[in-house]
Amino acid sequence: MADLAIRNLVKRYDKTEVLHGISLDVEDGEFVVFVGPSGCGKSTTLRLIAGLEDATGGEIAIGGRVVNNLEPKDRDIAMVFQNYAIYPHMTVRKNIGFGLRTAKMSKADKDARIDEVAGILGMTDLLARKPSQLSGGQRQRVAIGRAMVRDPAVFLFDEPLSNLDAQLRTQMRLEIKKLHQRVGNTIIFVTHDQVEAMTMADRIVIMRDGHIQQVGTPAEVYHKPANTFVARFIGAPSMNMLSGMVENGALRMASGATLDLGAGLPEGREITIGVRPEDLHPGDGPALVRGPVTVREPLGHETLIYVGAEGQEVIAKADGRTPPNVGEVVTLTAAVDTLHVFDAATGDALR
Amino acid sequence: MTATEIRPTTDALLKTEAPKKPANMGQILRWMLLFLGGVAMVMPIAYMISTSLKWPHEVYNLKLIPDEPHIENYTYVLEDGRFYWWFVNSMIIAVITTICNVIFDSLVGYTLCKFRFPGRYIVFIAILSTLMIPTEMLVIPWYLMSQQFGWLDTYWGIMFPGLMTAFGTFLMKQFFETVPDDFIEAARIDGLNELQIWWTVAMPLVKPALAALAIFVFLGNWTAFIWPLIVTNSVEMYTLPVGLSSFGDEADVAWELIMTGAAISTIPTLIVFLIFQRYIIQGVVMAGLKG
Ligand SMILES: Nc1ncnc2c1ncn2[C@@H]1O[C@H](COP(=O)(O)OP(=O)(O)OP(=O)(O)O)[C@@H](O)[C@H]1O
Ligand SMILES: [Mg+2]
Numbered sequence: 110m111a112d113l114a115i116r117n118l119v120k121r122y123d124k125t126e127v128l129h130g131i132s133l134d135v136e137d138g139e140f141v142v143f144v145g146p147s148g149c150g151k152s153t154t155l156r157l158i159a160g161l162e163d164a165t166g167g168e169i170a171i172g173g174r175v176v177n178n179l180e181p182k183d184r185d186i187a188m189v190f191q192n193y194a195i196y197p198h199m200t201v202r203k204n205i206g207f208g209l210r211t212a213k214m215s216k217a218d219k220d221a222r223i224d225e226v227a228g229i230l231g232m233t234d235l236l237a238r239k240p241s242q243l244s245g246g247q248r249q250r251v252a253i254g255r256a257m258v259r260d261p262a263v264f265l266f267d268e269p270l271s272n273l274d275a276q277l278r279t280q281m282r283l284e285i286k287k288l289h290q291r292v293g294n295t296i297i298f299v300t301h302d303q304v305e306a307m308t309m310a311d312r313i314v315i316m317r318d319g320h321i322q323q324v325g326t327p328a329e330v331y332h333k334p335a336n337t338f339v340a341r342f343i344g345a346p347s348m349n350m351l352s353g354m355v356e357n358g359a360l361r362m363a364s365g366a367t368l369d370l371g372a373g374l375p376e377g378r379e380i381t382i383g384v385r386p387e388d389l390h391p392g393d394g395p396a397l398v399r400g401p402v403t404v405r406e407p408l409g410h411e412t413l414i415y416v417g418a419e420g421q422e423v424i425a426k427a428d429g430r431t432p433p434n435v436g437e438v439v440t441l442t443a444a445v446d447t448l449h450v451f452d453a454a455t456g457d458a459l460r
Numbered sequence: 461m462t463a464t465e466i467r468p469t470t471d472a473l474l475k476t477e478a479p480k481k482p483a484n485m486g487q488i489l490r491w492m493l494l495f496l497g498g499v500a501m502v503m504p505i506a507y508m509i510s511t512s513l514k515w516p517h518e519v520y521n522l523k524l525i526p527d528e529p530h531i532e533n534y535t536y537v538l539e540d541g542r543f544y545w546w547f548v549n550s551m552i553i554a555v556i557t558t559i560c561n562v563i564f565d566s567l568v569g570y571t572l573c574k575f576r577f578p579g580r581y582i583v584f585i586a587i588l589s590t591l592m593i594p595t596e597m598l599v600i601p602w603y604l605m606s607q608q609f610g611w612l613d614t615y616w617g618i619m620f621p622g623l624m625t626a627f628g629t630f631l632m633k634q635f636f637e638t639v640p641d642d643f644i645e646a647a648r649i650d651g652l653n654e655l656q657i658w659w660t661v662a663m664p665l666v667k668p669a670l671a672a673l674a675i676f677v678f679l680g681n682w683t684a685f686i687w688p689l690i691v692t693n694s695v696e697m698y699t700l701p702v703g704l705s706s707f708g709d710e711a712d713v714a715w716e717l718i719m720t721g722a723a724i725s726t727i728p729t730l731i732v733f734l735i736f737q738r739y740i741i742q743g744v745v746m747a748g749l750k751g
Contacts, residue, residue, distance in 0.1 A: 182648070187649065190645070193642075194642035194643050196643065210650065211652070
């Protein structure tokens, strides 16, 4: 077990730079999830940590030891791939034991270790099978077993759940989390599913175009997004963005309403107000949005309503029993302390 | 999408069975074409066996069933010591060449497929371009070279041109494309060196291709004629096809003996095919289930 430190990591393929100097500290035993849209450089970062690619610049240290020039096998890491990468021609036992092939252990010790790992993963009965005789979830477990068997300092997971169906994904999510609580190794987990990130992570790293946008606990990135990108990426349905302008210390919304957000806003600046659908509802407060309901999505205890206003559609939550009808003009309001304020030009959070 | 999803079940084979429909014209035509093709394939073999059962005076009588079938030809050929020599020569050459091809073609194919290095493309094109040169054109340079090196009339002389083939390299390269890089990277993380990865991870995953390659190379060398004929001088160094063609004397070709030898020499090819065909069928099933 060990901590992981990344300093100004740069990766270039020929002339295109895909990682622009990212830095991150991961503590020993931490579960860190990298999340971001497709092509943002999550896998690249993971492959650099694993040593499958060489860094163009910067430094990677595992357990205080700089590993840039070490072979993957000498970095004390294990990786679980998206499509499992378990060998179809080997039994489950052979597959799990594969990571021990080069270990200096007696045959009996290796077998004991394989049995132990299989026990943890609940696969003892499946050891003699070939991968073709396993379900998707079981195959994924074999892949995890193969990574676990060496007890690496750092586990690397690259979208390990994306090939599973929704139900299995939820189940495996929980299993991996439990596993982490049990074995306690440092885990770096890559996904583009923000729900996965929120539910599993100790800390989330949100990436975009080869830059880290924000690092924080799930609560932090949800409640205090660093910019509009993070704000929209985390949370579903995603945050509504409304535009406004600071005038005489107060915020004037495009809808005409004026909000007093307290002091500290830059005078005369264009502002983007973010408000999550769960904070926005029909009511009597200051009118953030006013417009007709275009679609209703009943969820049971509440109803999502889509309201068209000023050329965009905002999503709000209404009471499940008496939601407004489609076509009805509603006024949407939110408590002032639930509003997120961003600079419209840069997208950065202002408070 | 990945090879781990291969599930060689029998349903896949069953699914290919055509639904029962009344025969129509198209189907009748198809059956007839298949039948004609089948006849064309079987006739030479039938004649080979029939001729091997005939007396010399009957050989040019094209009846399929000999008037007085007998097995004298077989006893003659099998009692003729030369036949054993040729059989053993052919066997040694075909087996060694097959093993070499399986190893070398797949090593080079794997390297060209999975490693990025400068000049990779040029090497690949160079190998491919040799496919366009027919054996007949190469025979003279090979001969001159063998003469200089003193390889004439030796096993090495017979084998060296075929120890690696461009076709085999190309075939293996294409097949290694189907092995996901994840498998190789996972093994690399697990601490295997590149040669171990090739042997324990990549090779087992392309078994069907290896089986196909083995069959091609074995058959090709077992039946090779022109080069062994040119490079060998002494009767003991002949391969089976060369030796068989020498049956008879200046005046008369002993077709019944040639056909007898040919009939016997098909046995090893049958065995090779029976051993490796299950891998080929497996390969077809795998290919069908991918994606
Ligand atoms: N071998 C390569 N050569 C050139 N560009 C590459 C190479 N590998 C990745 N890239 C580029 O690097 C960028 C980051 O890729 P990466 O695979 O890290 O994305 P990702 O965040 O993992 O996306 P996804 O969610 O789709 O897996 C992409 O724009 C991609 O096109
Ligand atoms: Mg990726």
